Amino acid sequence: HNLPDLARDMSSFDISIRSINYAENEARDQGDFLLYQKYKSSDVLEMTRSAIISLVNEKIGESDEVRISFHDLIETIMVQNRISSQLFHDLVNYMELFGESIAEKREREGKVPRSSVMSVAIALMKWEMINEDTYVAILSRNGEGSVSAFCLDxxxxxxxxxxxxxxxxxxxxxxxxxxxxxxxxxxxxxxxxSEIFPAERRKVIYYNGVTTKFDAFNDEEASKMHNLIEDIISRTNKGTIVFFPSYSAMKKVFGGGFSFPVLMEERELSQADVFALVGKFRKTRRPLLAVSGGRLSEGLNFPGNQLEVVIVAGIPYPRPDAKNRALHDYYEARNGKGWEYSVKYPTSVKIRQEIGRLIRSSSDIGIAIILDKRASYFRKEIPGMTLAENPAAESEDFFLRFSEETNNGEP
Structure with missing residues (x-):
């Protein structure tokens, strides 16, 4: 299910101010020889850096990124430096050869054969001959400023x-x-x-009295979400993971904390930190607050009673950034299904992956609660999902039923 995004990421590339700085330092360390006429690699890198900075200052307003034309970067370089596109093309090719010689030298020294100069040169070469039917150019403030070629197809x-x-x-x-x-x-x-585990051992409900929709998710809504989560966890007293659509939503709902200790996923955790957090969750059975689409939302198994409650605290729609808008426009033009392909499908995958953490064997039981009125849009993708008037009470009753069946000798 991650194959489309993986292929897009592998096909996409960017040129950032940070990567240019690395390349410039490397070029000077390696002699920064003349490439052609009076130009050195550091000159080509400075041309590119100056063009990106100018585009950021000119085209990005209050947002963090914006869609531009692929021609914008090359034309800005040409105008600022009064050079032809052919000369710039030749300089980039010569710079790539210089970077290749750096990589070969590193290999002879027993090091990894890589070069920042070569990486930037290859990115610029690809930028010049990109297929604009299946790629979109994104200008961003990230990395001190960058341009990205994002693969749509x-x-x-x-x-x-x-x-x-x-x-x-x-x-x-x-x-x-x-x-x-x-x-x-x-x-x-x-x-x-078809389902290989008993259907009655898993329940999926949603509550339509709250939402994380951006124009409605105010402090009052966050407080309602907080109280719902507190009530569900307190009444079920089971191993619980709460998935939020973003770190900012998690922070807003968490507020001053809950009446019980919790564990929280933080940004940019290392692999070792993730395993440590999961180990602590399994050992302490404290509720774990995590983010949808992160490393805790798929690929991990929680057998037995380690995890019996999953709360999806808000629908994890993709950020409506320049890349997602470009994906929407691409599929809308191709088959008239922009929203379904760029928003609904990836969102349903995230939700179902999170629900899928619950049941990993025929003896597991668990309940998933989606706290967002927009969950009703996904009835087809999540069969058996029902509306709950009181999600905490229904969750408690679900586990009480299994407890009574066990006490009565039923499987």
């Missing part, structure tokens, strides 16, 4: 898979037609496997 990178034998398997591929269309496969046989 992952099918080109994935096309070799159609010539080989591959099995695509996940519990969250449906609707399969959307997945196959995004990765560019057609006429591929597929099969849906």
């Amino acid at each position: 992952p099918s080109q990178l994935l096309s070799p898979l159609q010539q080989s034998k591959s099995i695509h398997m996940s519990g969250t591929l449906s609707p399969i037609g959307v997945y196959l269309d995004i990765i560019g496969f057609s006429g591929i046989p597929h099969k849906k496997i």
Whole structure:
């Protein structure tokens, strides 16, 4: 289910002020020889850096990023330095050769054969010949300023898979037609496997009295969400993970804290820190607050009673940034399904992955509670989901029923 995003990420690339600075330092350390006429690699890098800074100052207002034309970068370089596109093209090619010689030198010294100069040069070469039908240029403040070539269509990178034998398997591929269309496969046989675990051991409910929708998620709404989470956790007293749509939403709902100690996922945790956090959750059974789409939302198993309650505290829609708007426009123009492909499908994958943490064996039981009125949009993608008037009470009753069945000798 992550294959489309993985292919997009592998096909995309960026040129940041930070990477240019690294390349400039490397060029000077390695002699910064003349490339052509009077120009050195440091000159080409300075041209590119100055152009990016100018574009950021000129085109980005209050937002963090904006869509631009691929021609904007090259034209700004040409105008600022009074050079032709052919001369800049030649300089970039010579700079790539210089970077290649640096990488070869490192290899002879027994080091990793890489070069920042070569990386920036290759990115500029790709920028010049990009396919604007399937890529979009994004100008951003990130990395002290950057330009990115974001891949809209992952099918080109994935096309070799159609010539080989591959099995695509996940519990969250449906609707399969959307997945196959995004990765560019057609006429591929597929099969849906029915639930292998007892359906009555998992329940999914949603509550429509709260939302994290950006124009409605004020302090009052966050307080309501906080109280709902507090009530559910207190009344169930089970292993619980709460997934928020963003770190900012998590912080806003957490506020001054809960009446019980909790664990929290933080930004940019290392792999070791993630494993340590999961280990602490398993050992202490404290509720864990995490972020949708993060490393805690998929790929981890919590067998037995380690995890029995999943709370989805808000629908994890993608950020409406320049990249997501470009994806929407691309699929809207291609098949008239921009919202379904760029927003609804990836959101449903996230929600179902989070719900999927609950049941990992036939003996597991668990309940998922989605606290957002917009959950009703996903009834088709989450079959069996029902509306709850009182999510805390229904969650408590769910576990009481299983406790009574166990006491009565029922499986």
